[in-house]
Amino acid sequence: MEESRGKSSELVSLGSWDVVVIGAGIVGAAVFRELTRYHLRVLLVDALNDVGGEASRATSAIIHAGFDPEPGTLMSQANVDGVQLWFRWSQELSIDLEWNGSLVVAFNDEEVNEITRLLHQGKNVGVPVKFLGREEVLRREPMLNPEIRAALYAPVSGIIDPFQAVVALVGNGLKNGGHVFLNARVKGLERRKDGVLVHTEKGSIQSKVVVNCAGVGAHKIMEMAGETWFTIHPRRGQYFVLDKQVGHLVRHVVFPAPTSLGKGTLVTRTTHGNLLIGPTAEDLAEPDSSTTAEGLRAVLEGAKRLVPFPFERYAITQYAGLRAMGSTGDFLVAHSKAMEGLVNVAGIKSPGFAAAPALARLAVKLVGDIVRLEERSDFDTRFEFPPRMTEIPFADREGLIFEDPKYGHIVCRCEMVSEGEIVSALRMNPPAMDLDGIKRRIRATSGRCQGGFCMPRIIDILVRELGISPNRITKFGGRSFVVYGDNRGDDQ
Amino acid sequence: MTVAVVGGGPAGMAAAISAKKAGALKVVLIERAERLGGVLPQCIHSGFGLSYFGQDLTGPEFAELLGREVEAIGVEVWLQSMVTEAYPDRSLLISRAEGISLLKPDAVIFAVGARERPRGAIAIPGSRPAGIYTAGTAQYMTNIQGYEVGKRIFILGSGDIGLIMARRFTLEGAKVEAVAELMPFPGGLSRNVQQCLKDFGIPLLLSHSVIEVMGRERVEAVKVAKIENGMPVAGTEKVYEVDTLVLSVGLLPEVELLRQMGLTILPYTNSVTVNQFFETEIPHVYVVGNGAGIWDLVDHVVVSASTAGAASVANWGVERSEAFVEPCRDVRLVIPQRILLGADEPPVLWFRAGKPLSVSKVTLLRGTEVLASRGYLSLRPAEMATFPLRKEHYEKLKPGDRLTLCVSEVGSDA
Numbered sequence: 070m071e072e073s074r075g076k077s078s079e080l081v082s083l084g085s086w087d088v089v090v091i092g093a094g095i096v097g098a099a100v101f102r103e104l105t106r107y108h109l110r111v112l113l114v115d116a117l118n119d120v121g122g123e124a125s126r127a128t129s130a131i132i133h134a135g136f137d138p139e140p141g142t143l144m145s146q147a148n149v150d151g152v153q154l155w156f157r158w159s160q161e162l163s164i165d166l167e168w169n170g171s172l173v174v175a176f177n178d179e180e181v182n183e184i185t186r187l188l189h190q191g192k193n194v195g196v197p198v199k200f201l202g203r204e205e206v207l208r209r210e211p212m213l214n215p216e217i218r219a220a221l222y223a224p225v226s227g228i229i230d231p232f233q234a235v236v237a238l239v240g241n242g243l244k245n246g247g248h249v250f251l252n253a254r255v256k257g258l259e260r261r262k263d264g265v266l267v268h269t270e271k272g273s274i275q276s277k278v279v280v281n282c283a284g285v286g287a288h289k290i291m292e293m294a295g296e297t298w299f300t301i302h303p304r305r306g307q308y309f310v311l312d313k314q315v316g317h318l319v320r321h322v323v324f325p326a327p328t329s330l331g332k333g334t335l336v337t338r339t340t341h342g343n344l345l346i347g348p349t350a351e352d353l354a355e356p357d358s359s360t361t362a363e364g365l366r367a368v369l370e371g372a373k374r375l376v377p378f379p380f381e382r383y384a385i386t387q388y389a390g391l392r393a394m395g396s397t398g399d400f401l402v403a404h405s406k407a408m409e410g411l412v413n414v415a416g417i418k419s420p421g422f423a424a425a426p427a428l429a430r431l432a433v434k435l436v437g438d439i440v441r442l443e444e445r446s447d448f449d450t451r452f453e454f455p456p457r458m459t460e461i462p463f464a465d466r467e468g469l470i471f472e473d474p475k476y477g478h479i480v481c482r483c484e485m486v487s488e489g490e491i492v493s494a495l496r497m498n499p500p501a502m503d504l505d506g507i508k509r510r511i512r513a514t515s516g517r518c519q520g521g522f523c524m525p526r527i528i529d530i531l532v533r534e535l536g537i538s539p540n541r542i543t544k545f546g547g548r549s550f551v552v553y554g555d556n557r558g559d560d561q
Numbered sequence: 562m563t564v565a566v567v568g569g570g571p572a573g574m575a576a577a578i579s580a581k582k583a584g585a586l587k588v589v590l591i592e593r594a595e596r597l598g599g600v601l602p603q604c605i606h607s608g609f610g611l612s613y614f615g616q617d618l619t620g621p622e623f624a625e626l627l628g629r630e631v632e633a634i635g636v637e638v639w640l641q642s643m644v645t646e647a648y649p650d651r652s653l654l655i656s657r658a659e660g661i662s663l664l665k666p667d668a669v670i671f672a673v674g675a676r677e678r679p680r681g682a683i684a685i686p687g688s689r690p691a692g693i694y695t696a697g698t699a700q701y702m703t704n705i706q707g708y709e710v711g712k713r714i715f716i717l718g719s720g721d722i723g724l725i726m727a728r729r730f731t732l733e734g735a736k737v738e739a740v741a742e743l744m745p746f747p748g749g750l751s752r753n754v755q756q757c758l759k760d761f762g763i764p765l766l767l768s769h770s771v772i773e774v775m776g777r778e779r780v781e782a783v784k785v786a787k788i789e790n791g792m793p794v795a796g797t798e799k800v801y802e803v804d805t806l807v808l809s810v811g812l813l814p815e816v817e818l819l820r821q822m823g824l825t826i827l828p829y830t831n832s833v834t835v836n837q838f839f840e841t842e843i844p845h846v847y848v849v850g851n852g853a854g855i856w857d858l859v860d861h862v863v864v865s866a867s868t869a870g871a872a873s874v875a876n877w878g879v880e881r882s883e884a885f886v887e888p889c890r891d892v893r894l895v896i897p898q899r900i901l902l903g904a905d906e907p908p909v910l911w912f913r914a915g916k917p918l919s920v921s922k923v924t925l926l927r928g929t930e931v932l933a934s935r936g937y938l939s940l941r942p943a944e945m946a947t948f949p950l951r952k953e954h955y956e957k958l959k960p961g962d963r964l965t966l967c968v969s970e971v972g973s974d975a
Contacts, residue, residue, distance in 0.1 A: 386681030474658035479643035519679035544691035552708040
């Protein structure tokens, strides 16, 4: 069923499935992958043109250690368990995950009390944590504001490549027989005798079980099932991404002491080597992932309090992401109270990335209440990305170029991405279908010039490889068209 | 000896030609694109070559003329070849369709050009739809690829590429709603303000900027406001319904390879320091063109790059002692920042004013001592001016001298 990989639709709409997973963010991708361990027909459905296109592409991409959530909550348990699972998953799926540790810094007595409380809380839930004095903190992080008093150090926390993580999980699920259906926003759910009918923009899908991982829209899916007790509002977080030349300003993930609004504005390196500062925490009535002047100013102020540094000079881009704030304050993983066959995984905000593997395991258990889970003997735990030229030895680069000269042709100079790698992103599974899909898979256009040089050239590669006309090329699907057409008049 | 020139734009071609002329046995010109010329092939407007070739040429014509010389003189050209790493010992790792090569030339001239500052560099708030392009990218898409970039366009920044593109879009049938400029004066050359905006009735909004991008999938509108002290003035906001935002908000030298070599980047040129032969602090490593600091005219780039090409051969093994020059008071940048002493010819200092000035005096100071001064009828930030040092002044310089180049407006009467 080639069509299910995002190119088109029609065939899938008539299909009948054991499990349909709604939402291809980090949680949905993890659920999808875990379900393909069993003899089940699994379909992952998403509204967008690519997987990981909403909240999961716009987070801090931190694997939080787990000392922060209140003990006894699902959030706490899933965070702690998730960290353990990420150890194995990142290796199985070749996802970049660096355990660089985190520091929560305190500037005054009140904040010292707060990190002391977190220290005890961490010890209670079994998370390794240490209290560090000022001198040790500054020895580790010389660029930090010298006014700090102390810090809570959590060695087992890390930074992850959030784009790779989603692609690898989905890719692994595809490899194990799962299917993906994109550009199919869910419009309604209907209970049928033998399961649930999922109505999408592209037709209806019959499934025995539906797992709702719809992120900031998960409550809307619940509403479709007649379930209104749980609501979600979006909390916006704005970020700056900075040039790699300042990527190593800090080694650890550096947080301020948390407040009621969350973990605060952090400063961290990314797995790609950039510096990331943010987020804000703005409660919104409606989803809106625009950045604002005030928000961006607040990010700079927050970051400068931790590290006095002219961040704005090195800015290469800004973005905002939406966190799904559930009305219970905790994560929800449960059978629907209103519709049999629906499993809700909702209200997944930070530390959702860290918790995703554990949440997926829980969701699978609930799926097992409805359909029989019979493990496949041939489940392949591994996923590999196509080779990156900059990450392999010179001799291997030579070998790739010999096989395909496109690997010798560098298209994105900021991130050093060859034409061969761009083509590989279009041919891997799940394939990139648009400019952002290429960016998330192999970094082209994500560097300091933000695609100024390579983007037009990538359009030509897309035209050639996808066999579509230039005015159908999009930035991220839908009507995000990059050009209107060909002014030589030989195209339209 | 072997000279490697990295970058086949006008600066690289000129440097390669002059290195060959100066007697280099082998000159390799390494270009990442599929053709020589750098940005010239996409600059299909005229106005190039007036001072260098003595005729009014288009960008492609200028590139063609230089390209013919490159070929005629026997420069070895490697196309679709990218230097991916540069090491402090001058060796270069090059990626090509033929494989990976390591080249260790006797001299390296970096002519790597500049990149455009993207939206993120100036942190314009709002949504992140398709339809936001830097002016040079839009120019490539329009002139080289033949794509229709937008139908209703707003341009932020009055740099030359932005002005040129305002006219180009109009000629292609698009509607350019306006050009906004954060500064109270235009960023580009006066002739471009006249010929590209005024002649087409395109409004230029000085002291204005885009304060928000709107639109989910494709740009739907931009919000523009008057800016005072870096902040939007309440009540001056205006929404322009456009499908495209084009940015011409400055160029930054491409310095990654220079940084890899261990050279320090100056904050005010965003590049490394060079002497009058465009040699960096590492002997036999040169940087020319926009890689050394942003130039105004390709003619100037070609002249200056030729100096480096010749020097890369002739200067081989010269003992060096230097004086240092820094910009001060309304001078935005000076090239060179180091003056090699004892050369046959006195150096020419290139500089840019920080704001538009009428009759002005430019002074080269050593501490408070005036070493040399010259008068100028007018100075504009968009234009590179020269300050040729006379032989008697050059000879007065001592090793380690710290000089400043200052400008002061004498009066507003021309």
